[in-house]
Amino acid sequence: MLPPIAILMDQWVDAGWMRRVDRAVGRWLEALCPETDARVILAAVLTSHQAGQGHVCLDLAACLDDPDTVLKMPPQSGVLPEDGIPPVRPAQLMRGWRLADWVAVLADARSVVALAEDPQPPTIGDPESAGVSILPDAPPFVLDGGLLYLRRYWVQEQAIAEQVRRRVSAESARLDVRHVREVLDRLFDPMSVDPAEPDWQKIACALSIRRPFSIITGGPGTGKTTTVVKLLLMRQILAFRAGQPPLRIRLSAPTGKAAARLKQSIQAQIVTLLPRFAETYPRLADTLPQTVETLHRLIGVRPNQPRPVHHAGNYLPADIVVIDEASMIGQELMARTLAALAPDTSLVLLGDRDQLASVEPGSVLGALCAHADAKMPYDAETVEWIRQTVGVSLPAAAEPGASLDQAIATLRYSHRFGPDSPIGTLARAINAGDASATRRVLQAASSPGEAIGLLPDDRQAHGLTRLAVEALSTWLKRVQSPPSMVGAAQDDWARAIFAAHQETQILCALRQGRQGVEGVNLLVEQALYRAGLLPGFGLREGAWYAGRPILVTRNEPGLRLANGDIGLTLPYRDDAGREPVLRVAFPGDDPTAPIRWLNPHRLPSCETAFALTVHKAQGSEFGHAVFVLPAAPNPILTRELIYTALTRARDRFTLVASDADPSLSILADGVRRRVQRAGQLERLCAD
Numbered sequence: 001m002l003p004p005i006a007i008l009m010d011q012w013v014d015a016g017w018m019r020r021v022d023r024a025v026g027r028w029l030e031a032l033c034p035e036t037d038a039r040v041i042l043a044a045v046l047t048s049h050q051a052g053q054g055h056v057c058l059d060l061a062a063c064l065d066d067p068d069t070v071l072k073m074p075p076q077s078g079v080l081p082e083d084g085i086p087p088v089r090p091a092q093l094m095r096g097w098r099l100a101d102w103v104a105v106l107a108d109a110r111s112v113v114a115l116a117e118d119p120q121p122p123t124i125g126d127p128e129s130a131g132v133s134i135l136p137d138a139p140p141f142v143l144d145g146g147l148l149y150l151r152r153y154w155v156q157e158q159a160i161a162e163q164v165r166r167r168v169s170a171e172s173a174r175l176d177v178r179h180v181r182e183v184l185d186r187l188f189d190p191m192s193v194d195p196a197e198p199d200w201q202k203i204a205c206a207l208s209i210r211r212p213f214s215i216i217t218g219g220p221g222t223g224k225t226t227t228v229v230k231l232l233l234m235r236q237i238l239a240f241r242a243g244q245p246p247l248r249i250r251l252s253a254p255t256g257k258a259a260a261r262l263k264q265s266i267q268a269q270i271v272t273l274l275p276r277f278a279e280t281y282p283r284l285a286d287t288l289p290q291t292v293e294t295l296h297r298l299i300g301v302r303p304n305q306p307r308p309v310h311h312a313g314n315y316l317p318a319d320i321v322v323i324d325e326a327s328m329i330g331q332e333l334m335a336r337t338l339a340a341l342a343p344d345t346s347l348v349l350l351g352d353r354d355q356l357a358s359v360e361p362g363s364v365l366g367a368l369c370a371h372a373d374a375k376m377p378y379d380a381e382t383v384e385w386i387r388q389t390v391g392v393s394l395p396a397a398a399e400p401g402a403s404l405d406q407a408i409a410t411l412r413y414s415h416r417f418g419p420d421s422p423i424g425t426l427a428r429a430i431n432a433g434d435a436s437a438t439r440r441v442l443q444a445a446s447s448p449g450e451a452i453g454l455l456p457d458d459r460q461a462h463g464l465t466r467l468a469v470e471a472l473s474t475w476l477k478r479v480q481s482p483p484s485m486v487g488a489a490q491d492d493w494a495r496a497i498f499a500a501h502q503e504t505q506i507l508c509a510l511r512q513g514r515q516g517v518e519g520v521n522l523l524v525e526q527a528l529y530r531a532g533l534l535p536g537f538g539l540r541e542g543a544w545y546a547g548r549p550i551l552v553t554r555n556e557p558g559l560r561l562a563n564g565d566i567g568l569t570l571p572y573r574d575d576a577g578r579e580p581v582l583r584v585a586f587p588g589d590d591p592t593a594p595i596r597w598l599n600p601h602r603l604p605s606c607e608t609a610f611a612l613t614v615h616k617a618q619g620s621e622f623g624h625a626v627f628v629l630p631a632a633p634n635p636i637l638t639r640e641l642i643y644t645a646l647t648r649a650r651d652r653f654t655l656v657a658s659d660a661d662p663s664l665s666i667l668a669d670g671v672r673r674r675v676q677r678a679g680q681l682e683r684l685c686a687d
């Protein structure tokens, strides 16, 4: 005989299987409708739990099929209660449950709008006003087919789909195709990388001008940023030629780090491309954006305010908005962004659809690009547009994709790695889910220093700590013998240390455990201390010491720090050149901006960052990425996570795997596992 559901849910919270906030959703329902069936309370609690796992809804059928796996209960990090007896698992509780019964009891509940039953489904409206509302007028849950949503997530998903559908079928901009062709021909050299392949960057530009929504997706170094700069030049030149004022362009990225990277990359590309047009269009440089904002700043998200500054009633003043690293945008932020754009503002999303999705619920870019795999999804109309504007005749697909697919360009050739490079080959094998090929590439890597390396390690992680000491000593030695200069010269010294620090980064799949960030940070710290690379005293103050890299874990607008920022604890001399004190240095947005030297005791929550989780490293790039695998199979290790770890590497990637697993079965298991986020955005956009 099992304990009542309410007791079980309490036990799951106590065991760390579920968040307190999820259980609170159940209590809230119990308080509002005391007569609610326990299976409804359970579904509500699980829907909230799933949101914590990145899902916008609970897929009832999938849940009944395999409750423990779908709900990830018990989790890897779960703790045993004091009596040592683990709680009853969801699979035991739900044994024998029938989907039809669960759906029926949910459809009957006052807290649920059942769409199939309800002739008047909730109107989509403004996603901002769709918070969980009080019964009975606006039930907080929506049952759509077999998917149970918190109402706000359902509303956001519908709103995104509606916006995307409207934008991809909007009337084509009134353009003189001859002008478009002329400008594109000037921007793109006729010599493409592979003469047998069309120039996909050029096609991406042509598609981006056709409708007010487009996506440019591709792996690292495939030229997404290069393409965007050309696209912006194209748009401004066309505006000049049509006698229009310059277009208002806004560039954005989901995190500060990604925004800073895009800014640097864009500026470098502008410097290369602009001279071609300087004579004909001397004012062109002034029309290009100088800054890249975070998405929050772009739309004006304000703390404790229900809606951002820009929304459906106060559009963002912009003609073109380009957003990089779009895979990191969760559903809520995407819904808010789309709502903030006027119907004729062009939105261009850039991103690598194969990367990890946002930590927030939803996998918007992944869902929108679900069919971007098809090499040629274009219909006859798109093919004709490409022929007229690019001068390339592509075959029309026998079974063309939806309108959305006509707005997506996939860049496949990596100019950074080349098709036969080890990193490129490994990335392809991982993305294809080909565990054997992945293993082959890694096991073929033998000598140290190659682009791909495999480091079989013992339980004490001797190999990893040796590697860390060797790689990190390049900058840590310089930290321990600080120069006597002050002011700008001291900033230059810190910048050089940052550049050296960016050369090697250890990444972990997990947070906890020996192979997690917490364990690896401790091991590396101890090894560096033993090697004399960290100070024993002097430049040490409690947990703070010269050479400690830190990761900011909370937004702190007052200090201009964002969750995910990396700082280095360094000795700092004031302008009078007194004895150095410890300060945490943060680089500015561009290479010449002054370093910000903050007192460590003023910093908000932060943690040591010799090792980072792959999630936290998203949007960053390092010369050498060292990826530590878990020692046992783990559901967190997925294809997307492994690919994201690999693609943080600019020149070199080393996989650290347990020497007890010489066949790399743990890695192979991860490569085969895909992140499947519940939701129906893909289907809604394909309609």
Ligand SMILES: Nc1ncnc2c1ncn2[C@@H]1O[C@H](COP(=O)(O)OP(=O)(O)OP(=O)(O)O)[C@@H](O)[C@H]1O
Pocket: 201, 218, 219, 220, 221, 222, 223, 224, 225, 226, 227, 265, 415, 416
């Ligand atoms: N068509 C091209 N021909 C030659 N080199 C190119 C071409 N396109 C891009 N490159 C070069 O390849 C490198 C990577 O390009 P870019 O930064 O635009 O790629 P990306 O996809 O934005 O990369 P990331 O994934 O790092 O954001 C740059 O050095 C760029 O100059």
